[in-house]
Amino acid sequence: MWGVVCVFGFVVVMSHAAEALDNGLALKPTMGWLHWERFMCNTDCDRDPDNCISERLYMQMADVMVKEGWKDAGYEYVCIDDCWPSHQRDAQGRLQADPNRFPGGIKKLADYVHSKGLKLGIYADVGKKTCAGYPGSFGYYETDAQTFADWGVDLLKYDGCYLDWQLLGEGYINMSKALNKTGKSILYSCEWPLYEWPFHQPNYTAIRETCNHWRNFADVYDSWSSIKTILDWSADHQDIIVPAAGPGGWNDPDMLVIGNFGLSHDQQESQMALWAIMAAPLLMSNDLRDICPRSKELLQNKHIIAISQDPLGKQGYRTAKMDSFEVWERPLSEKRLAVAILNKQEIGGPRGYLLAAIPGWKFCNPKCSVIQILPQYKDMGVQPIQSDIMVHVNPSGTTLLTLTPTSSNTTGLHWQDMSNKRKHTTVL
Ligand SMILES: *[C@@H]1O[C@H](CO)[C@@H](O)[C@H](O)[C@H]1NC(C)=O
Ligand SMILES: *[C@@H]1O[C@H](CO)[C@@H](O)[C@H](O)[C@H]1NC(C)=O
Ligand SMILES: *[C@@H]1O[C@H](CO)[C@@H](O)[C@H](O)[C@H]1NC(C)=O
Ligand SMILES: *[C@@H]1O[C@H](CO)[C@@H](O)[C@H](O)[C@H]1NC(C)=O
Numbered sequence: 001m002w003g004v005v006c007v008f009g010f011v012v013v014m015s016h017a018a019e020a021l022d023n024g025l026a027l028k029p030t031m032g033w034l035h036w037e038r039f040m041c042n043t044d045c046d047r048d049p050d051n052c053i054s055e056r057l058y059m060q061m062a063d064v065m066v067k068e069g070w071k072d073a074g075y076e077y078v079c080i081d082d083c084w085p086s087h088q089r090d091a092q093g094r095l096q097a098d099p100n101r102f103p104g105g106i107k108k109l110a111d112y113v114h115s116k117g118l119k120l121g122i123y124a125d126v127g128k129k130t131c132a133g134y135p136g137s138f139g140y141y142e143t144d145a146q147t148f149a150d151w152g153v154d155l156l157k158y159d160g161c162y163l164d165w166q167l168l169g170e171g172y173i174n175m176s177k178a179l180n181k182t183g184k185s186i187l188y189s190c191e192w193p194l195y196e197w198p199f200h201q202p203n204y205t206a207i208r209e210t211c212n213h214w215r216n217f218a219d220v221y222d223s224w225s226s227i228k229t230i231l232d233w234s235a236d237h238q239d240i241i242v243p244a245a246g247p248g249g250w251n252d253p254d255m256l257v258i259g260n261f262g263l264s265h266d267q268q269e270s271q272m273a274l275w276a277i278m279a280a281p282l283l284m285s286n287d288l289r290d291i292c293p294r295s296k297e298l299l300q301n302k303h304i305i306a307i308s309q310d311p312l313g314k315q316g317y318r319t320a321k322m323d324s325f326e327v328w329e330r331p332l333s334e335k336r337l338a339v340a341i342l343n344k345q346e347i348g349g350p351r352g353y354l355l356a357a358i359p360g361w362k363f364c365n366p367k368c369s370v371i372q373i374l375p376q377y378k379d380m381g382v383q384p385i386q387s388d389i390m391v392h393v394n395p396s397g398t399t400l401l402t403l404t405p406t407s408s409n410t411t412g413l414h415w416q417d418m419s420n421k422r423k424h425t426t427v428l
Contacts, residue, residue, distance in 0.1 A: 018205040020248025021176065025187045026212035027247045028309045030281040032077025032121065033061055033070075034157070037220060037255045037285035041083040041132045045101055051287075053083045054101040055109050062116045064288045071118060073300040074309065077155050077187075078113050079121030079283065082132040089135055094147045095124070110152035121155035121187075122148060126171040127163030136162055138171065141178040149182035156186055160195035168192055169206065176210045189252065189281075191215040204244035213252040213281050216241060220254035222262035224396060227271050228344075230254065234278060235318040235326075245279055245315035252281050259286035259295035266397030269374050272298050273340045273400040276308040277316035277330045303373040304400065307338045316340075319359040325351075325393070329360045337363065337403045343393035352390035353399070355383060360403065367406045374400035382406060 020026075035053065045052040062078050065071050084106075090096045097106050104112075106122065113120040124144055125136040137144045137158075148156060156179065163171055172192045179186045190211035193202035197216065207214050217233045220226050230253045234241065241251050256275060258268040275282060284299060298304075307330065316330025316338065324345035330338040337360045341353050355361055355370065364387075370380040375397065383389055391399040 018208045018244065020208055020246065021188065021210060021212055022248075023180065023185045023188070023212070025185055025248070026250065028311075028313070029250050029279050030077060030155070030187065030189075030213065030283065031074045031305075031308075032079055032119070032155075032281075032283050033065065033075060033288065034077075034079040034081055034121065034255055034283040034285050036081035037222060037257055038260060038287060039081075039285075043083055043098070043101065052101065053080075055097075055104055058109060058120070059112055061288055062113050062118050065118060066116050068288065068296070069300055070288065071116075073302070074305055075282070075284065077119045077121045077283070079123075079155060079157060081123045081157065082125075082130050082159070083134065084123065085130075085134045087134060089140075093140060093143055095135060095140075095144055105151075106153065107151040110154075114152065119154035120152070121157060121189075122151075122153045123157045123159065124148075125159040125161055125163075126168065126175060126192075127159075127161050129162040131159055131161040137175065138163060141171070141175045142181070145175065145178035145182050145186075148186060149179075149184040154187060155189060157189045158191065160191040163195075165196055165199045168195055169203070173206070173210050187212050189213050189215075194218070201240070204240065208244050208246075208249040211249060213250040215252045215254060217253065220257055222257045222260045224263055224267045227257075227263070227267065227274075231274060231326075231342075235321075235328075238317040242315045242317050245313075247313040250279055250281060251315060253278060255283050255285040256299070257285060258299055259284070259288075259291040264396065265294055265298075266375075266394045268295060268298055269400075270342055270396060270398040272301070272304055273374055273398040274328060274342070276304050276400075277328045277338060277340050279308065279310075279313070279315040279330070282308055301373070303371075303377060307332065307373075307400075307402070310338075320357075325353055327358055329358070332402065335405065339401045339403060341391060341393055341399045341401075343395055343397055346395050348395060350392035350394050350397075352392050355387050355389050355391065356385070358403075361385070361387075363405050364403060365405070365407065369404045369406055371402045371404075372399065373402065374398060 042052045086096045110120045127136045128138045129136045194215045196202045310332045312333040319329045320327040326342045328340040365385045372378040393399045
């Protein structure tokens with residue numbers, strides 16, 4: 001990432017992190033909808049026409065995204081996952097959509113989605129087959145990149161099944177080059193580190209140069225235990241993965257499952273808060289045609305989305321873990337700090353947590369202005385460094401706050417200290 005700063009009329013170019021893939025995309029974490037977790041590989045359009053993987057599903061989601069405020073809230077990409085293609089390539093060796101489920105073809109679907117002011121994502125695989133057994137791209141990188149560009153596709157989710165792990169890097173890099181060669185900017189969502197971790201610590205410098213976001217860990221399920229394992233993995237590897245994130249390239253902890261069946265409302269708030277803190281892509285996998293109003297309100301919460309999309313572009317991380325609480329903090333623009341306090345004790349009622357026990361609270365010297373965003377919006381006013389105010393956090397719920405130091409002599413320190421001396425603020 002390159003930051004351009006004007007000092008005394010001279011332009012100074014500073015390098016902050018490794019360079020991102022230079023396709024002009026994903027300058028903020030991607031927002032949209034992706035079919036996998038909710039609709040999986042349902043191809044039974046005869047018996048389940050409303051929920052099968054077909055052009056109808058994406059057209060209906062696009063319609064709802066415009067009508068029900070999703071697009072206005074920032075959700076932009078409508079994304080197809082596995083199981084869209086025909087089992088055979090065409091006579092020219094190109095991928096083709098299943099003709100029964102996508103009678104109009106992908107180009108027409110892309111035109112439809114674009115006519116709504118939205119973007120279309122598609123899915124393919126770097127190996128010989130997709131994870132569900134459809135044709136893979138191995139040996140066809142340039143053909144497939146050109147096909148997607150010709151169709152007007154805006155995002156490619158590129159899975160890593162059916163390839164020897166030692167070829168993963170080459171395959172992902174070759175496809176990145178093939179996409180660039182088409183001349184059309186296509187957001188490139190990779191799973192390279194996920195498939196490499198079992199064998200080898202991935203090279204995040206190379207990944208950031210190649211991809212716009214990258215999955216590190218297993219697929220999300222519609223359950224609190226799944227969300228917890230993803231959070232644990234992310235915190236356990238934060239020293240490796242957090243520095244790789246920034247405008248143009250992000251760690252991807254997988255889809256938001258808010259609005260489905262498996263999470264309580266408190267757990268849904270925890271996922272939303274922590275995905276915003278982690279600067280994660282916000283790709284919902286749910287049925288927008290039928291979603292509970294509270295989940296919808298949470299997913300469209302403009303204060304949480306503002307944290308997700310904060311222009312400083314730094315990923316947050318866990319700063320404290322004690323007594324079944326976890327504190328996660330994300331430095332924000334204008335020297336602010338977002339703080340998520342997660343209560344991991346799954347018994348009892350709401351438990352109190354002292355503001356003064358937040359590691360980043362030390363920057364509130366002499367005072368901070370405190371806004372609570374979850375569980376409900378509340379201006380908590382200006383609090384002194386010796387504040388004895390507590391927030392009460394429900395079991396498996398999260399209190400989300402923003403802190404703004406009020407004194408000008410401490411504010412200059414705050415986010416630099418957070419990002420440069422991260423290890424020293426971790427209390428384990
Ligand atoms: C291709 O890569 C070059 C060099 O990194 C970059 O300047 C250009 O914008 C890229 N084009 C596309 C379409 O991504
Ligand atoms: C990537 O491209 C290089 C150069 O064309 C080629 O030698 C290599 O075999 C390719 N790797 C894969 C996995 O396709
Ligand atoms: C990681 O990738 C970068 C960029 O491609 C490269 O310069 C560097 O040598 C690689 N590091 C290792 C340890 O392989
Ligand atoms: C400057 O910081 C010190 C200690 O950090 C604090 O005691 C003092 O009140 C601050 N001054 C102002 C003007 O805020």
